Amino acid sequence: MRCALALASVATLCAPPLGAQTRWDVSFGAIGGREIVRSRTRSDTTERLSGLVFTGEAVVTRGRVVGRLRYGQGRVTADTGTGIMPRDLVEGEALVGYKARPWLTLWFGPHARTYRTALGDQRWLFWSGRVSARGGLFPGRLESFGELWQGFSGSVSRPAAAVAGRGVEAGLELRLAPRPLWGRLAYRIEQGRVGGGRRETVEAITLTVGYVLLR
């Protein structure tokens, strides 16, 4: 999983710029969030786990082309019932995007999530297309944004199966210009579905503190 994410990230960073603009924009962010994971099995039992996940983010922009990397780790524990094993969680994404409009970006790329338990690892992998839009509330200071994604293909291991998935993320982004700091409050929900009624829903509320390295 880590190798796949790393390869995707490298591929994204190496993608040639489509626009004539040569300026690089680079920013980093540290994301802390609480995630709620609901796993529904074929036997119609639901496990609900929650916990903190910490994620790092890098966004690189050159002209109209954007690359975004996220990598996070955390641990979720059972909220209900007993005998549910806690899970270590590793998730990441490597997306390449195209800014069709200053407020509209189209994305494509893989994102994956791996649960590590005493019984072994379970990995969910999606290749998705995304649309994100943003609008200024206080231009240059505060923006709202929304991102909707749909998985084109996906897979899950243990037991191996093909999956479908989709999700949405929306929230507020604050820029503390002229300082190179920014912050983000976001809500995210996504769901992966396997045949037979098995599905995995992840919901998160996140807070991000970021730093603009180049502009």
Added chain:
Amino acid sequence: MKRTVALLAAVSLAALAGPRGADAQAAADVLAQGVRAYQDLEFDGAAGLLRRSLAFQGTEALAPAAAARALIYLSATELFRNHRDSATAVARRLVLLDPRFRPDQLVFPPQVVALYEGVRRATPAVTARAPADTSIRPGADAYAVRLYASAFHEISASLGTEAGRVVRALYAGPIGDGDSLDLTWNGLDSAGARVPEGRYAVTVTSLDRQRRVVRILRLPLEVAEPSVDTLPHPAPPAASLLRPERQPFGPAVRALAPGALAGVAIVLLPKVVASGEDASGARLLVGGTVTIAGIAAFLSRHPGRPIPGNVAHNTILRDAWRREVEDVARRNAQRVREVRIAIRAGTPMLITPEAP
């Protein structure tokens, strides 16, 4: 007797031999013959000749002064023929023809003068003299019509349209015996406005002591006004020069929309994306925050609030435009004031209403 027959024969011959359509000289000749007959005390012949001289019409007719002379001689002739009623009627005709006429006391005996004066005093009438063709500046100049009265009496004078609508009252009051009275009209109606082009008439009504209408003098007037070149009014300030006077709603709505849309999406989309799951209340916290931020952004634009700087800017532009409009209006009014109207007077016409 022989002489009378010769005179009548001469008159008859003159009547028969006189070419039809002869000019006024013929009437004057007949008048001269009538006067000579009067002076020769041939009153019957004189009456015939004088009446013949007055019977000429059109271009052959006697001039007004000659007609007045014929009438006074005819009145005297009828008086000496002991036709007093006829003499009185002729004298009244003379008064109406020329209220200013006075018989020469060196020519006519006292009884003729007395008869005429009696008739004149009993026949209130006026005549008018006005410039035949003139022009005035309405409101600045005056058009004068001079009235002459046969005797002291009350009159009322007004200017009216052809249809009889009174445009302006000119005078109401007495006019003296043998006096003249000037009626003046400044070219404006009773409201102080310029009268439009058209046909008008000065009407002078003579009243008797019982204030009954005994005569009406009507003097036609034709008023013509040349067209005036006026300046066009300046166009109001172009919209592109004016600044918005109130904070527009557009930017405020554009600031509200992203917040509201994101807030609604956060609340509603989990149902679409993760069907079958009950999303946690955490989304309401984020969605509410985004929505409140959008509302704050909307309010921060102060939509609809006046912008004093822009209001002052627009006021300066509009005031400058109003001053230009007032200046043009003033200059146009000045041009209109300076335009003269042409007034052409017709022939006065005296109307005597029938007695009830």
